[in-house]
Amino acid sequence: MSRIGKIARRTFLIGSAAIVGGVAFGAYYVNKAIPNPLLDDLKDGEAAITPYVKIDQTGITLITPRADKGQGSYSIQAMMIAEELDVDPTKVTLTPGMPGPAYYNGAVMDEGAPFPAYDESWIAERVRGMMFIPAKLMEMQMTGGSSTVKDGFVKMRLAGAVARETLKQAAAQRTGIARASLQTADGHVVLPDGSTIAYTDLAADAAKMDPVTDVKLRPETEWKLLGKKMDRLDMADKVTGQTVYGIDMAVDGMVYATVRANPGIGGDVLSYDDSAARSLRGVQQIVPISHGIGVIADNTWYAFRAAEALEIEWGAPNYPATTEEIFAELEATVDNEDRFDHRQRNDGDVDAALEAGDVIEVDYRIPFVAHAPMEPMNAIVQVTDDACHIWTGTQIPLFVRNHAADITGLERDQVYVYVLPMGGSFGHKLEDTHVQQAVELAMAVKGTPVKLTWSREEDMTHDYPRPAAVAKARGQVKDGKVETFDLSVAQSSLMTSWFGRLMGPLPGPDATITTGSWDQPFEIPNYRVTGYRAPDMVPISSWRSVGASGNGFLHDSFLDELIHAAGADPLAERIRLCMHEPSRKVLEAVKEMSGWDGPSMGENRGRGVAFCMSFGVPCAQVIEVTNTEGGIKIDKVYSAVDVGTVLDPVNLEAQVFGGVIFGLAHAMNCETTYENHAAQQDNYHVFEGMRLFQTPEIEVQALTNGDKIRGVGEPGLPPAAPALANAIFAATGQRIREMPFNKHIKFV
Known part of the structure; x- marks a missing residue:
């Protein structure tokens, strides 16, 4: 696919992004446009078409919605956009953005087609071509199945290409020079005389115009970034300890928590005695949760010690014992x-x-083998009467949102998930039991952020x-x-x-x-x-x-x-x-x-x-x-x-x-x-x-x-x-x- 058709002004393509005083670009990749929830509230100078490129007067942001668990997904997503946008990926801001149904992974369900991958017959290709439909209907914003590049290869490059051509059109309208006579380089539109106009200077103009969607992707022979040896964009921050993983995250006023869940996963709590735990230093609350007991304390170490002191009688789960x-x-x-x-x-x-x-x-x-990544499960959750905020590393942000809404009774659009880098996963963070536990604990102390951390032992023994x-x-x-x-x-x-x-x-x-x-x-x-x-x-x-x-x-x-x-x-x-x-x-x-x-x-x-x-x-x-x-x-x-x-x-x-x-x-x-x-x-x-x-x-x-x-x-x-x-x-x-x-x- 090398072209995209005209799009209606009041639809969005593959998601949405709110930009204050700026412009967002992206690519039309599915036949049916998804309603844009942001369009009703747009102010002058704002545009929200797709989520992948955000430009305002202060800089360029590339939105990379596939989660990074150490495999370099943020970096390669940025490179795919930057290749067509003509920006230096080391000079832009990267963010996974807020999760949304339009970020569904259209490639993650390809493995579900009843044909082996080597079968390239007409019927096999036809069925594979339709696998994005259930992914879209089920809102499968998911990172997994080695699908990040496969899913993004066309649509993220198109996002960069649409942004590039729209910025050139904005420059054409300003200068009176035909768009075909303009070039781009390093975040600038280049005029025939060699002078340049920064993308950031053109953002407000581009926000007022329809995007240019009749674009061609550059052939592989013209790639400047893709296919070349490149440094991961997150490498410097990681080796210097600046990357903020989920377990590093902190918000003002938070308390700390951990849990002890039934060692037999899914089994109930028959009874418990928390008297010894309550007497320990730093313990604030002991809270019953689904299939276990949670401890809220002044710090994580105090919470761990109190959890160990709980005396709990467990019920048997519904599976063989050995x-x-x-x-x-x-x-x-x-x-x-x-x-x-x-x-x-x-x-x-x-x-x-x-x-x-x-x-x-x-x-x-x-x-059976556990996932056992270096970073144990963790999440920060704050619940109020009208919102739930979640900070965590996850491969399934919309499922996290939906489950939190079910637990709190809030509407889904009242739950905000802030996806953080993960210290490994191997599939472990395709689960959100820990987030559900953190939501239950946060409901016990409404208004106060609760940082839940599983101990290593809890993480290993409660792995699926x-x-x-x-x-x-x-x-x-x-x-x-x-x-x-x-x-x-x-x-x-x-x-x-x-x-x-x-x-x-x-x-x-x-x-x-x-x-x-x-x-x-x-x-x-x-x-x-x-x-x-x-x-x-x-x-x-x-x-x-x-x-x-x-x-x-x-x-x-x-x-x-x-x-x-x-x-x-x-x-x-x-x-x-x-x-x-x-x-x-x-x-x-x-x-x-x-x-x-x-x-x-x-x-x-x-x-x-x-x-x-x-x-x-x-x-x-x-x-x-x-x-x-x-x-x-x-x-x-x-x-x-x-x-x-x-x-x-x-x-x-x-x-x-x-x-x-x-x-x-x-x-x-x-x-x-x-x-x-x-x-x-x-x-x-x-x-x-x-x-x-x-x-x-x-x-x-x-x-x-x-x-x-x-x-x-x-x-x-x-x-x-x-x-x-x-x-x-x-x-x-x-x-x-x-x-x-x-x-x-x-x-x-």
């Missing part, structure tokens, strides 16, 4: 036709093939983890080739649990049960992947790379087993089976990067390859390991990805690095287990990531053979676990079919 019981339920689910959920891959005749005999059959397990899963895999090989692949996966429904907390469970099958396994670009004669839905148990949530985080391990590990049983080369057979050209080129690239066909690695050394397409991004990895006397040492990781178009090569490499390390760390060491309904891992010493001395050298190559723009925050993760498992097999002969691997082998 990990063993949960996995027994999962085992009873897999291949149970009464719990069949979906089968989106069913090529050839798997049943007939398996009945012929010579079946290879193995089982796999995926554990990645789903646990079991899988049964059966297959056959013939004439040195993989002939039959049959994978059955059982887990509880992520969409019932997570999305149910947001706005109610979605009807129909839950594709996340098999995402990352059914949708892989391989052509096997008999090929079937089936999802079975276990009962709702421990409440679960979206974790970095979602379904692919576990299914990438299940699918590729079993594929590797079959390839070895066939006596084929692991990489060559994957390339032969691959039917998607960009994916095949990724496999070929990692083969070349790693010197796969080179000399033997020698005794006690091994390398494994794995592939997973997730979020439309094919990613292949080769991992080299050494089997030392003390355990497995991970030496090097080669990773090749194809995102279609590389906008920020430096951050792309960093995101793949992070995905690899996150995937390896959790595969090696991490799981969340349950006893008496409660999570047992309550801090990092028992949920240990990869240590610095264990971190391998990582080499990344980005390809651009795909014809669509993609995100890369998550696709680097899914191949890491199977590539490591396959490397361990190559070095030791030991197959590991359960995470974490440290249950079966040591690492050094």
Whole structure:
């Protein structure tokens, strides 16, 4: 899409922004305009068309509504706008703006289309093209699914282009020089004689005119920012400690709070004794809340101490009490036709093939894992009779607003959410239980801001983890080739649990049960992947790379087993089976990067390859390991990805690095287990990531053979676990079919 049509003056395009004495620009990206709530109250000299560019006499503000949780979203959104606006992104102000329905993410639901990403048929593309409709109707202002760049690539550049051309038109009217004869550079309109007029000087004029919407986007060959090596715009503030994260935020007059919620998530409070807690220094109030007790105090440390002193009798939640019981339920689910959920891959005749005999059959397990970001959950909330103000880091600001309105009884437009940078998330801040708790506490002290902070232990044990899963895999090989692949996966429904907390469970099958396994670009004669839905148990949530985080391990590990049983080369057979050209080129690239066909690695050394397409991004990895006397040492990781178009090569490499390390760390060491309904891992010493001395050298190559723009925050993760498992097999002969691997082998 390179053009946008004429727009009506009294509609807005993709949101709204109130500008005092200034002008706002943006881009029309959906067919139906969303009513602009600001237009009725506009004053002279004000304009509110879209939210992405705000210019007044004091400066330029770029509004970047996708949340930043360390992945650089503010920076890349600003770069996309600045590329067309012709401004230096280091000289403007960035803000996420106030949340609103018009900031919906039109790309976040693409994964819900019932077609694999490599299917580019007419019907598949047509359905994907319509996925923005439910996102719009459900007001999905959400950051996730590696969709920030994918969603913003056209509309944010158009926002900059419309702003640029409208400012040129304002200059044309002032000077009498045709707009076509004007240029722009560094926040100025440039006249033919070389003189300039600052955008800020033209803002009041531009506010009085209709925006120029018949614009063309600049081709990639003319980009000055995108595609080039660039520094993250937030880097200086972060390394100098100036970034204000949610946990750093303070407002005048606030009090401090924490909570103790039922260790069995969803269970009630049967009784409690707060006498000891009330006697402690600094305690102001003890407040019952949903499923727990809150403490309001003079500072956070006092609140923590008082919460520890509470004596509480807890009721049992509605799920099995132990990990063993949960996995027994999962085992009873897999291949149970009464719990069949979906089968989106069913090529050839798997049943007939398996009945012929010579079946290879193995089982796999995926554990629960917590998100465990460095910054625990926190929020500041102030409730009055006519407003609720919320300061927090969140990926779901409109859901935060809606839930707060439900709790307080206020109208939604009386709830104001100020989105702050986050100290990590990995999906953790797709939840707002902590905000709801803070709202309940703030209602107990109306008018006073309450800063709620979860302790590390509360954060770890009340996380909604990645789903646990079991899988049964059966297959056959013939004439040195993989002939039959049959994978059955059982887990509880992520969409019932997570999305149910947001706005109610979605009807129909839950594709996340098999995402990352059914949708892989391989052509096997008999090929079937089936999802079975276990009962709702421990409440679960979206974790970095979602379904692919576990299914990438299940699918590729079993594929590797079959390839070895066939006596084929692991990489060559994957390339032969691959039917998607960009994916095949990724496999070929990692083969070349790693010197796969080179000399033997020698005794006690091994390398494994794995592939997973997730979020439309094919990613292949080769991992080299050494089997030392003390355990497995991970030496090097080669990773090749194809995102279609590389906008920020430096951050792309960093995101793949992070995905690899996150995937390896959790595969090696991490799981969340349950006893008496409660999570047992309550801090990092028992949920240990990869240590610095264990971190391998990582080499990344980005390809651009795909014809669509993609995100890369998550696709680097899914191949890491199977590539490591396959490397361990190559070095030791030991197959590991359960995470974490440290249950079966040591690492050094």
